[in-house]
Structures are given as C-alpha cells and as structure tokens.
Amino acid sequence: MRSLRFLVPGTSGRYRCGGLLVEQQTARLLSELVPTALVTYRQREQGLPFLDDLLQAEPPGSAAAEQALWIVSWGFEVPRQLRALRGRPVAYHAHSSGYGFRLPPGVPVLAVSRNTLGYWGQWASRNPLFLVPNALEERWRARGDRPGNLGAEPAPGGRSIDVLVQQRKCSAYVLERLVPALRARGLTVVVQDGWVDDLVDLFNSARVVLYDSADHWRCSGVSEGFGLPPLEALACGCVLFSSFNHALADTLDPGAMAHQIGAGTLAADVERIVAAVADPAAWLPPPRRLEELLEELSEPRLRERWRQALQAINAHLDRLQAGEASLRAPSLLALRARRWRQRLSKRLPAGLARHLA
Numbered sequence: 001m002r003s004l005r006f007l008v009p010g011t012s013g014r015y016r017c018g019g020l021l022v023e024q025q026t027a028r029l030l031s032e033l034v035p036t037a038l039v040t041y042r043q044r045e046q047g048l049p050f051l052d053d054l055l056q057a058e059p060p061g062s063a064a065a066e067q068a069l070w071i072v073s074w075g076f077e078v079p080r081q082l083r084a085l086r087g088r089p090v091a092y093h094a095h096s097s098g099y100g101f102r103l104p105p106g107v108p109v110l111a112v113s114r115n116t117l118g119y120w121g122q123w124a125s126r127n128p129l130f131l132v133p134n135a136l137e138e139r140w141r142a143r144g145d146r147p148g149n150l151g152a153e154p155a156p157g158g159r160s161i162d163v164l165v166q167q168r169k170c171s172a173y174v175l176e177r178l179v180p181a182l183r184a185r186g187l188t189v190v191v192q193d194g195w196v197d198d199l200v201d202l203f204n205s206a207r208v209v210l211y212d213s214a215d216h217w218r219c220s221g222v223s224e225g226f227g228l229p230p231l232e233a234l235a236c237g238c239v240l241f242s243s244f245n246h247a248l249a250d251t252l253d254p255g256a257m258a259h260q261i262g263a264g265t266l267a268a269d270v271e272r273i274v275a276a277v278a279d280p281a282a283w284l285p286p287p288r289r290l291e292e293l294l295e296e297l298s299e300p301r302l303r304e305r306w307r308q309a310l311q312a313i314n315a316h317l318d319r320l321q322a323g324e325a326s327l328r329a330p331s332l333l334a335l336r337a338r339r340w341r342q343r344l345s346k347r348l349p350a351g352l353a354r355h356l357a
Contacts, residue, residue, distance in 0.1 A: 010043030060087035095225035106326030113247030126327035130309040135302035146237035155205040164206035203236035
C-alpha cells in the first residue's frame with residue numbers, strides 16, 4: 001500500500017485541538033501498517049516535513065508523488081488543500097460536516113461517524129465512502145472505573161464530584177442556569193476549564209457528566225463530528241446527560257446509553273440529575289452493551305477498519321492511474337431537469353413524450 005501523509009496545519013500552540021489529536025492518534029496506529037507521517041502546511045516544525053517542500057521536491061507524475069496517499073481533514077481548508085494536491089493520490093478524512101464545499105469525483109471519503117457518512121453519501125454519492133469511527137485511547141478502556149472493568153483505577157478520593165461539566169463547547173443553559181440550580185440543591189459541581197494532567201482520573205472522580213454541544217455547533221454552522229468526551233465519561237462509569245445532535249446520535253440513545261440534557265424544563269433536568277447522583281447504578285447503561293460499544297471503538301478495531309479501507313482506496317487509485325474514469329454524480333440542476341422532463345412527459349401525447357425523453 002501507499003505510504004500515508006496526514007496533512008495538519010501544525011501540532012502546537014493554537015493548532016492543538018480535538019481534530020489534531022485524532023489525526024495524531026490515527027497516524028500513530030496506522031504506522032504499524034504502512035509508513036506514516038504528519039506533514040504541516042502552516043507552521044514549520046522541527047522534525048516534521050512541510051507541505052511546500054514536499055510539493056517542490058515531488059512534482060506531479062513523479063514516482064515519489066504517486067507512492068504517497070495524502071489524508072486531508074482540516075474543515076474549511078480542505079478545498080484549498082485539494083487544489084494544492086491535484087494530480088496526487090488524496091483522500092478526505094471527514095470529521096464534521098456542513099462546510100459547504102463539494103468533493104471532486106473519485107476522492108475517497110473516510111467518515112468518522114454515520115452522521116458524516118450520511119452527509120457525504122448524499123453529496124458525494126459516487127465517491128468511494130468508508131466508515132472509520134474515531135477510537136478511544138486505550139487508557140480510557142483500561143483504567144475507566146466502570147462496572148465490570150477489572151483494570152479500573154478508582155480516583156484516590158473516590159467519586160468526590162457529583163456533577164462534572166467541561167466548559168468548552170458547553171451551552172449557556174448548562175453553565176448559567178443548570179449549574180447554579182444544581183449547586184442550590186447542595187450538589188458538588190465542577191466546571192473544568194483548562195489543562196488537566198490526567199483526564200481519566202478526573203472522570204473517575206465524577207458521578208454524573210453533563211455534555212451539551214448542540215448550541216455550539218448550531219452557531220458554528222457545522223456538525224459535531226464524533227463526540228469523544230461523552231464516550232470517555234461512559235468508559236469511566238459516569239452517568240451521562242447529553243445532547244443528541246449530529247454524530248452523538250451514532251452511539252447514544254435517550255434513556256439507555258445516555259439521558260437527554262434539557263429535556264423539557266429546568267426542574268425536570270434538576271430532579272433527574274439529583275436522582276442520578278443519589279443512585280448512579282440505576283442510571284448507568286447496561287454493562288454488556290457498554291462493553292460492546294467500547295470494543296467497537298477500540299484502537300485495534302479502528303486499525304482494522306483503516307486497513308480494509310486503505311486496501312480498497314489503493315485499488316481505486318490504481319484504477320484511476322491506469323486511465324479509468326471516476327464516476328460522477330449528476331448535478332442538482334441535471335437532476336431537477338430530468339424530474340421536470342419526467343413530469344412533463346406524463347402530460348404530453350405519447351409520440352411527443354418520447355421525443356422529449
């Protein structure tokens with residue numbers, strides 16, 4: 001298989017985010033299958049290749065250019081990256097959806113969620129499509145203090161936090177209304193903001209975790225690409241109250257794996273969360289179902305999904321390089337024109353209808 005190059009703007013400073021961590025984790029896992037590298041395109045960094053340097057050293061059509069598969073992922077910058085990599089093997093690692101661009105024919109899509117897969121199944125229906133969910137890092141599965149996990153590492157102080165909220169992406173409703181209401185009921189509520197050395201230990205310290213990202217993504221105009229924090233909470237044995245927007249609905253369902261945040265009224269939320277703090281076991285998901293989900297999202301399973309996808313992508317790229325033409329989905333204008341002709345033909349005499357068709 002072709003070697004892999006994951007294109008990222010940088011790996012430090014303002015570029016550190018969930019999307020970068022996913023690309024780094026994926027590159028690390030796939031390095032066990034094929035030679036894999038991170039390539040930066042905005043910030044030069046010691047020890048990492050830089051996009052402009054590689055493009056200059058490997059002109060399109062050269063043997064070196066054909067031997068590497070580029071993986072692009074950075075949202076609004078994907079169209080520019082695809083133009084820069086024109087004539088080279090490239091695939092799109094699709095996290096969020098809704099950026100508004102359209103993919104060229106033949107560019108494979110590696111979707112991290114069924115929500116994103118469905119989006120590109122609609123707007124790139126003739127491109128090769130693959131589902132490669134993000135993986136939980138092994139530390140969450142190994143150390144999470146959930147029922148039945150023999151390797152669990154309970155927090156030294158036990159579950160001293162009644163309710164944990166991560167401030168990033170959290171709604172104003174949770175921060176400004178629900179948190180004060182829960183504190184007024186005597187609950188210990190921690191709003192985490194900033195760097196934490198050991199997130200597993202933090203989650204193992206909490207009985208209930210609140211995650212409400214719907215407002216954040218509605219304002220951003222793009223989707224929740226995958227939603228790892230809710231799964232991390234479940235892996236640590238926390239009762240999860242969450243929104244169910246976008247990819248969160250891939251793995252969470254109301255009343256089973258998680259419970260809806262903002263379910264009608266503030267009083268209803270407060271009463272349910274207070275009850276979950278008092279008796280977490282009654283609100284946790286079925287252990288067997290949770291373990292099956294965590295196994296499906298494990299790093300070995302992700303590596304195998306990528307292996308299968310890469311085999312298919314390499315075969316697809318070989319066919320394109322041999323001169324085969326990519327299928328093209330019809331434009332929206334062409335689809336509407338065809339529907340108009342079909343409707344009109346039903347109202348015309350048979351002979352004239354055949355001429356119109």
